[in-house]
Amino acid sequence: MPVDPSPPQRRQFAAHEIVFREGDIADAAYVIESGCVEILVGSEGSWRRIAMLAEGTLVGEIALLDGKPRTATVRALVPTSLVPIYRNQVESLLAQADPVLQYLMRVLLARLRRSGDTIAAGAAASPEAGPPATTASAAIGSDTDPLQRLHASAMRAFTIAQGLAHAFDADQLELHYQPIIHLRSRRLAGYEALIRWQHPSLGMVRPDEFVTLAEKTDLVHRLGDFVLNRAVRDWPALRAFCADGEGIRPFISINLSAPELCQPGIVEQVRARLADGAMDPAELRIELTETSIIGNTGVVTDVIQRLMSMGVSLALDDFGKGYSGLDYLQSLPFSCLKIDKSFIDRMAVSERSEQIIRTALQLAGTLGMSSVAEGIEDAATGERLAELGCVYAQGYHFARPMPVTAIGAWARGFSGYTRPVTSANDRAPDRAP
Numbered sequence: 001m002p003v004d005p006s007p008p009q010r011r012q013f014a015a016h017e018i019v020f021r022e023g024d025i026a027d028a029a030y031v032i033e034s035g036c037v038e039i040l041v042g043s044e045g046s047w048r049r050i051a052m053l054a055e056g057t058l059v060g061e062i063a064l065l066d067g068k069p070r071t072a073t074v075r076a077l078v079p080t081s082l083v084p085i086y087r088n089q090v091e092s093l094l095a096q097a098d099p100v101l102q103y104l105m106r107v108l109l110a111r112l113r114r115s116g117d118t119i120a121a122g123a124a125a126s127p128e129a130g131p132p133a134t135t136a137s138a139a140i141g142s143d144t145d146p147l148q149r150l151h152a153s154a155m156r157a158f159t160i161a162q163g164l165a166h167a168f169d170a171d172q173l174e175l176h177y178q179p180i181i182h183l184r185s186r187r188l189a190g191y192e193a194l195i196r197w198q199h200p201s202l203g204m205v206r207p208d209e210f211v212t213l214a215e216k217t218d219l220v221h222r223l224g225d226f227v228l229n230r231a232v233r234d235w236p237a238l239r240a241f242c243a244d245g246e247g248i249r250p251f252i253s254i255n256l257s258a259p260e261l262c263q264p265g266i267v268e269q270v271r272a273r274l275a276d277g278a279m280d281p282a283e284l285r286i287e288l289t290e291t292s293i294i295g296n297t298g299v300v301t302d303v304i305q306r307l308m309s310m311g312v313s314l315a316l317d318d319f320g321k322g323y324s325g326l327d328y329l330q331s332l333p334f335s336c337l338k339i340d341k342s343f344i345d346r347m348a349v350s351e352r353s354e355q356i357i358r359t360a361l362q363l364a365g366t367l368g369m370s371s372v373a374e375g376i377e378d379a380a381t382g383e384r385l386a387e388l389g390c391v392y393a394q395g396y397h398f399a400r401p402m403p404v405t406a407i408g409a410w411a412r413g414f415s416g417y418t419r420p421v422t423s424a425n426d427r428a429p430d431r432a433p
């Protein structure tokens, strides 16, 4: 739900006016903009003041946890201005937050409510007594509780965050390779390298779960280095199965995000790795998404231009997902357009989607770029894309990402893109998500 961008409405209270009463259904907390309020417990006529709060503090914040009745009455002591913060606003902000932050916020609010309940019941009238001790599990409730699920996902995020640095040292990361097929000739042209983490207790962790985390820390440097090293090291073995000639030039694509490309020394690092592996730079392709370029255009453009001058090529990844501004096609020298799976999926049911794909392919052709369609899951889609002039395709219909050791068996079984992918692999390819 989008957060209402309109400015908060203030609420004015005269001296001694009630802001809310114990038992009222709560939907907002209030920031005290000016003035002062008192918190009262007990029944009307025999209220007991348990606190006074002045300008700059928050009152009624337990309403941010749930819609349960207020546990105390709040009354203005002097003319007071309050800015409400509605629970639905906070909920929508929280929904977009990191699961660890969501979890911490909810546990703290749950503890606050318990201490509020205790105070209201008169069991702990003294603020010095502090809130009763609660364990996280007591605060978050039963297995079916949404908070319990949040607890599980926060624990997973903690485990991933804590284990990532060790994953590099403990050799838990792997690079898998997904074949990319030249549609017209139906031959294997190249691969996309996709990172995998075999976690000792969580099992296979998907890149979406840890790549962004690495990007926010120093580990981003190690991630890019690992991918580059592995891809260059595995390239001779992978290249051996690719078609070469008759318009097909074997290549391997790696994903580098803007934070990775912005690392100091990245160009020299790529140059050194390619030299160490005696790899032709023209066979390395870097995939970059529009979302990762936004906000980093200056540095990224400079790095890309230096990589291009070395002979490395550049693909615009996930085209059609997100912004799809055509700006980057003007400002960066992309040589390949990768059309996102979401477009490909709609192609069979939407004439409009097919038109957009046709136009994107024409645009790529006009600009002298090649094209890759992503996420092909059936033969008919592959056939149709070939008719529309798409150059390459990638998807589970042809092959799932797999370790380098599995490529040979797959390649020997692959005889054209209408053949369903059966795997007599040395090691199993990725399972379906």
Ligand code: C2E
Binding pocket: 178, 193, 194, 195, 206, 207, 208, 211, 227, 255, 256, 257, 260, 287, 317, 318, 341, 374, 375, 376, 377, 394, 395, 396, 397, 401
């Ligand atoms: P991406 O670059 O768009 O990669 C394609 C994703 O689509 C991969 O998911 C791949 O396994 C999946 N895929 C391919 N064909 C099909 C299909 O037919 N059907 C379906 N449903 N999915 C298909 P994966 O490996 O989970 O990667 C997710 C994202 O994580 C990647 O999206 C990429 O943005 C990022 N990523 C992966 N490896 C790396 C890496 O080494 N470095 C960086 N910076 N990001 C990476």
Ligand code: CA
Binding pocket: 192, 255, 287, 317
């Ligand atoms: Ca990619």
Ligand code: CA
Binding pocket: 317, 318, 338, 340, 374
């Ligand atoms: Ca993609």
